[in-house]
Amino acid sequence: VPANHHSQLLKGVLGIVLLRLLAERESYGYELVERVHEAGLADVPDGSVYPALGRLERDGHVSSRLVASPSGPARKYYRPTPAGRAALAEWTRAWRALVDVVDPLLAAPVPAKPKEAA
Amino acid sequence: MNLTIERYVWSVDRRLRRRADPPRRREIRRELRQNLEAAAADVGPRDAVARAGDAAEVARDYAEVEAGTPRRWRPRAGLVAAALSWLLLALVQQRELRLERASQWAEFDPWSADLWLVRLSGDLEETILLHVHVQRIAYLVVPLVAFLLWSRAWRRVRPAWKRGASAV
Numbered sequence: 001v002p003a004n005h006h007s008q009l010l011k012g013v014l015g016i017v018l019l020r021l022l023a024e025r026e027s028y029g030y031e032l033v034e035r036v037h038e039a040g041l042a043d044v045p046d047g048s049v050y051p052a053l054g055r056l057e058r059d060g061h062v063s064s065r066l067v068a069s070p071s072g073p074a075r076k077y078y079r080p081t082p083a084g085r086a087a088l089a090e091w092t093r094a095w096r097a098l099v100d101v102v103d104p105l106l107a108a109p110v111p112a113k114p115k116e117a118a
Numbered sequence: 119m120n121l122t123i124e125r126y127v128w129s130v131d132r133r134l135r136r137r138a139d140p141p142r143r144r145e146i147r148r149e150l151r152q153n154l155e156a157a158a159a160d161v162g163p164r165d166a167v168a169r170a171g172d173a174a175e176v177a178r179d180y181a182e183v184e185a186g187t188p189r190r191w192r193p194r195a196g197l198v199a200a201a202l203s204w205l206l207l208a209l210v211q212q213r214e215l216r217l218e219r220a221s222q223w224a225e226f227d228p229w230s231a232d233l234w235l236v237r238l239s240g241d242l243e244e245t246i247l248l249h250v251h252v253q254r255i256a257y258l259v260v261p262l263v264a265f266l267l268w269s270r271a272w273r274r275v276r277p278a279w280k281r282g283a284s285a286v
Contacts, residue, residue, distance in 0.1 A: 029149060030156035045171030050153060051179035058183055073152050
């Protein structure tokens with residue numbers, strides 16, 4: 001898969017992944033990046049997570065609060081809002097519906113040559 | 119403060135100059151710096167910046183969050199600037215017409231605000247010539263000033279307006 005397509009795919013699901021991880025535990029930007037990588041999405045660049053968090057906050061899906069840090073300036077911790085939880089449920093449904101359609105399509109064996117039009 | 123991190127933050131911020139309002143840019147700079155410093159504590163500043171990815175792409179992502187697709191506003195802003203310029207020029211032209219009418223003494227209004235120069239200099243012909251020169255310059259300057267004012271105001275108002283529209 002070309003790198004650009006791969007990163008576009010990741011970007012498309014990043015919002016739902018971040019919301020899901022934040023629903024488990026509130027986190028600040030870099031901590032969330034580490035959690036995304038630990039979850040198996042190691043190709044997600046750190047720099048794409050921070051704007052994605054900004055987008056979630058702008059859309060009212062997460063709220064933030066500053067927490068004093070022992071090793072520097074205060075950190076901005078994010079957690080999902082009730083609207084964010086509702087969006088997560090909705091996106092999860094939409095994702096599963098998409099996977100149900102796309103998965104069997106991709107799982108079918110690919111012929112060596114496409115059939116020619118009659 | 120680490121120079122590698124600062125250069126990266128500056129590089130992202132420079133690209134957001136026309137795409138996000140100053141308070142929001144300050145917030146982005148602070149948060150980006152803080153996250154990069156947290157990453158640098160783990161992997162060092164060079165790797166932290168490398169892992170963050172291309173600054174242009176990060177700036178583009180932030181810009182999209184701030185204001186949707188950046189290119190979309192330009193034709194609309196251009197149209198409004200053109201309309202504004204036309205309106206201002208129409209007002210300037212109106213003044214010229216009134217002055218010309220006043221030069222035909224039949225319609226001379228001694229209390230017209232347009233003729234304060236006449237009253238000062240006492241020479242109508244000279245005043246009209248001066249006025250015409252000013253007018254020519256105004257034709258060039260007014261559209262330019264109108265466009266600059268409008269685009270400046272638009273840059274400030276648009277992000278907030280966009281946020282409000284998306285919240286509805």
